Amino acid sequence: MRILAIDTSCDETAVAIVEGRKVLSNVIFSQILIHKKWGGVVPNLAKKAHEDRIDMIVQESLRRYLINRKITDNLRYGFPNSIEEDAMKEIGGIAVTQGPGLAVALEVGIKKAKEMAKKYRKKLIAVNHLEGHIYSPFVQNRQGKPKISFNFPYLALIVSGGHTELVVLNKHLEYQRIGATLDDAAGEALDKAAKLLGLGYPGGPLIERLAKEADNKDYHNLPRPMLKSDNLNFSFSGLKTAFYYLLKKGNQNLSGKITRELASSFQCSVFEVLVMKTEKAIKKTGINNLLVGGGVIANLRLRKLFRDLASKYSGKVAFPPYKYLTGDNAAMIGVVASFKAEKELYFNDLNVLDREPRLELC
Ligand code: KG4
Ligand code: ZN
8 A cells, every 4th residue: 555654743844655665755845944043943933834835745745756657757847736636546545643743843744644634535544753763774765675674573772853762672563662861862962062062953963073083082081871770761961961061161262173072072972872771771682683763873983883782792783774764754654654554553533633742652
């Protein structure tokens, strides 16, 4: 069954069309330029940007779907309404992110999904955004690549701007959360550190670039919060405070070398905590088959650390195979929805579906 999926959980308006794990069409409108000057996501601006663009992004995804199928070349230059109706005849269901995320942003996607499900009489499938990040390593391109197959059980780590969670996946769609952050998420910590350094937003990629060029990678040897605790939870807000005082103590004159070493030390601390907690989880659960999803796993240094960890335990690790799948996107939501559709997990009463900003996995 082909599924049209929508994600408006935060600052990306995203629509994709998938068939099983294959992505037939994918459109993401990032609002980074809108929020950048405020140093973070501004909810009302996000809501407005989603509202202004959702119709256009849905149409664009359908147009690209048809072009990819080589149905008509005329579509390159326009999109008559009747074509939306024709394209929708080939779609079996509508999937939408129900939460977690920004309430005012989630609402826009849910409203659109309900309207389309009603108008075209399609099944509606509600997806948890975090399930999307967990399944993102299994998303395939139109040709069905990469071919990686499922081999349960998995230990999954989500590392995004809003979440840091360790989850056991014994079979499809069954999650057991075994650890989570008590305050800031890993990406959020990197964003805040970048802000303190005056680097800009989002901070993760900027810190990665500086860290790569630092002479002494862990010069400041910042605290590794919660590393000695026996549980699998994370906490990054203390690290941010330690970083703040370290900067305050310095002479404020951040030369290139000093900034690079500060950025790199902060990254080292966050990444060591992520890797060591995951190692603890491997030991506790006996699962050495890892999945890592979320914006922060775009970082190549972190990928290497997880590859090393997996091989230390003779296991494997899978990441999102294409860069767009690390950040927010609707393709991963569509792929989860495909597995839900196989089990007929539909949302039958359209009117009841509502956003759940704090939705949890289990
Ligand atoms: O998954 P995502 O796009 O959005 C959420 O669902 O939160 O993740 C965004 C986060 C931001 O905190 C951003 O700084 C971080 O991912 N990020 C990175 C990199 N690229 C994005 N962190 C470290 N290294 C990167 N290359
Ligand atoms: Zn996300």
